[in-house]
Amino acid sequence: MRTAYSVETVRTAERSLMARLPEGALMQRAAAGLAAACAQLLGRVYGSRVVLLVGSGDNGGDALYAGARLARRGAGVTAVLLAPDRTHPGGLAALRRAGGSVAGVGEAEELVQRADLVVDGIVGIGGKGGLRPDAARLAALSETSRAIVVAVDLPSGVEADSGEVRGAAVRADLTVTFGTHKPGLLIDPAREHAGSVRLVDIGLELPEKADLEALQHADVAALLPAPAAESDKYRRGVVGIAAGSARYPGAAVLAVAGALRGGAGAVRYVGPAGSAVIARFPETLVSDRGPAKAGRVQAWVVGPGAGDDAATVAEVLEADVPVLVDADGLRLADRETVRGRTAPTLMTPHAGEAAALLGVSREEVEGARLTAVRELAARYGATVLLKGSTTLVADPGGGPVRVNATGTPWLATAGSGDVLSGLAGSLLAARLSTRDAGSVAAYLHGLAGRYAANGAPAGAHDVANAIPQAWRDARGAASVRG
Numbered sequence: 001m002r003t004a005y006s007v008e009t010v011r012t013a014e015r016s017l018m019a020r021l022p023e024g025a026l027m028q029r030a031a032a033g034l035a036a037a038c039a040q041l042l043g044r045v046y047g048s049r050v051v052l053l054v055g056s057g058d059n060g061g062d063a064l065y066a067g068a069r070l071a072r073r074g075a076g077v078t079a080v081l082l083a084p085d086r087t088h089p090g091g092l093a094a095l096r097r098a099g100g101s102v103a104g105v106g107e108a109e110e111l112v113q114r115a116d117l118v119v120d121g122i123v124g125i126g127g128k129g130g131l132r133p134d135a136a137r138l139a140a141l142s143e144t145s146r147a148i149v150v151a152v153d154l155p156s157g158v159e160a161d162s163g164e165v166r167g168a169a170v171r172a173d174l175t176v177t178f179g180t181h182k183p184g185l186l187i188d189p190a191r192e193h194a195g196s197v198r199l200v201d202i203g204l205e206l207p208e209k210a211d212l213e214a215l216q217h218a219d220v221a222a223l224l225p226a227p228a229a230e231s232d233k234y235r236r237g238v239v240g241i242a243a244g245s246a247r248y249p250g251a252a253v254l255a256v257a258g259a260l261r262g263g264a265g266a267v268r269y270v271g272p273a274g275s276a277v278i279a280r281f282p283e284t285l286v287s288d289r290g291p292a293k294a295g296r297v298q299a300w301v302v303g304p305g306a307g308d309d310a311a312t313v314a315e316v317l318e319a320d321v322p323v324l325v326d327a328d329g330l331r332l333a334d335r336e337t338v339r340g341r342t343a344p345t346l347m348t349p350h351a352g353e354a355a356a357l358l359g360v361s362r363e364e365v366e367g368a369r370l371t372a373v374r375e376l377a378a379r380y381g382a383t384v385l386l387k388g389s390t391t392l393v394a395d396p397g398g399g400p401v402r403v404n405a406t407g408t409p410w411l412a413t414a415g416s417g418d419v420l421s422g423l424a425g426s427l428l429a430a431r432l433s434t435r436d437a438g439s440v441a442a443y444l445h446g447l448a449g450r451y452a453a454n455g456a457p458a459g460a461h462d463v464a465n466a467i468p469q470a471w472r473d474a475r476g477a478a479s480v481r482g
């Protein structure tokens, strides 16, 4: 599991470690890791031109000590000081001793234009609010520079705890972060500013409960349902799909396509698109009765392509099994009914649907995904999976939010959300919790999107067809294969 911790937790861990170590030891560990990453990117350090953008805090100190290490290996290093009288004194002295030089903000543009490598030490976890004007100008220079840009701990200008970006922010090729990932490094829009992220271990001891978690192959492998010798289709779980309409029969077909690859033993379909579903997937159990009379299921999916069929949504929400609500179902579901359910509910909005539920704009949701997903989960008393460039899954009672890193923008294709809801519903029927079902489905769906697209456009049915490949890939990390 990859984990990320908030600034407050990082500060607490740093304080306790610093109390046990000689002064400056942590910063030396950080600077050594930073300098090594820079050297690797440069290839040849000797003779390279390095510009450090140095703010008045310890983030600037890291940049200066790393710059000193590069200068000792023959790089020409110049530090642009945002606040010359408040620059980290030890770092500045080290750079000078190593032969580095110092410049003012006025000289930054020319220096950055000629640089091979720019190191962003403007602000790290001590940054508050949007960047101040001088810092914002330096950040903007980094955006237009042809040099490699390495951010120290975080790209300056992004919010460490939320991934929000309010105004100018450095756009890095690589971010070298210390001790732990910060949530913002894994959530867009900040994630995009970070480029690749390298974690340098500085020995921090962090609590067990993280603020953000990202599943990895081995975590997914451990959660995937696998049939045992005594399994039959009912024991494996039956998922009910109440989706599609005369107008949108395709949504039903795609949700069933996802569900058939999700580990349930059988897929039951109710709704007006039965003939389209059976024509494509004859293994589906199609019922022409409503959800309450369709036969037993261990989980329901309701909403994809449902149009205005509020009655079916209400009927499904009455079932005492886990329910996944997606697409039109989100608009049609009564909030108090969802809150009052005793069995778990998983809601899967994209940013536009989340915005409508929260009464804010789509841009606001996209700019502050973490806040939006937590707020929705709290309002509905349900697990919420917020789709998009970084998919987030939040439980209503708090706890670590899951972030999915496997997706690809090729997934932004009509119907791919329907495949996801079928897949997640199937995992619910196979008895995963709403949080695990949502995050495992997002993981497999993202991976399937990569396999299906492989650098070229793919349709939603291609994504569904690639789920088994994603599943096998994730299971490859497990020790026992079935």
Ligand SMILES: NC(=O)C1=CN([C@@H]2O[C@H](COP(=O)(O)OP(=O)(O)OC[C@H]3O[C@@H](n4cnc5c(N)ncnc54)[C@H](OP(=O)(O)O)[C@@H]3O)[C@@H](O)[C@H]2O)[C@@H](O)CC1
Pocket (backbone or CB within 6 Å): 014, 018, 026, 027, 028, 030, 031, 055, 056, 057, 058, 059, 060, 062, 122, 123, 124, 125, 126, 127, 128, 129, 130, 131, 132, 135, 152, 153, 154, 178, 202
């Ligand atoms: N502690 C440790 O053990 C270790 C810490 N490490 C490193 O320390 C970093 C944290 O250092 P930090 O606490 O000094 O804060 P930092 O990120 O440099 O920023 C504060 C400075 O920025 C300024 N500033 C604030 N907001 C601003 C804005 N919007 N726009 C412009 N300026 C703004 C603010 O100015 P002030 O408000 O004081 O006027 C202040 O001077 C951390 O990210 C990691 O890199 C590593 O060495 C590992 C060991």
Ligand SMILES: Nc1ncnc2c1ncn2[C@@H]1O[C@H](COP(=O)(O)OP(=O)(O)O)[C@@H](O)[C@H]1O
Pocket (backbone or CB within 6 Å): 327, 350, 386, 387, 388, 389, 390, 391, 407, 408, 409, 410, 411, 412, 413, 414, 415, 416, 417, 418, 419, 420, 445
């Ligand atoms: N930029 C992106 N990067 C990664 N995944 C994306 C991106 N945009 C959309 N997706 C994914 O594609 C799927 C689209 O779902 P949705 O918006 O519900 O589409 P539809 O309603 O057409 O099925 C979701 O799983 C979402 O997370």
Ligand SMILES: [K+]
Pocket (backbone or CB within 6 Å): 059, 120, 121, 122, 123, 124, 151, 152, 153, 154, 155, 156
């Ligand atoms: K920085």
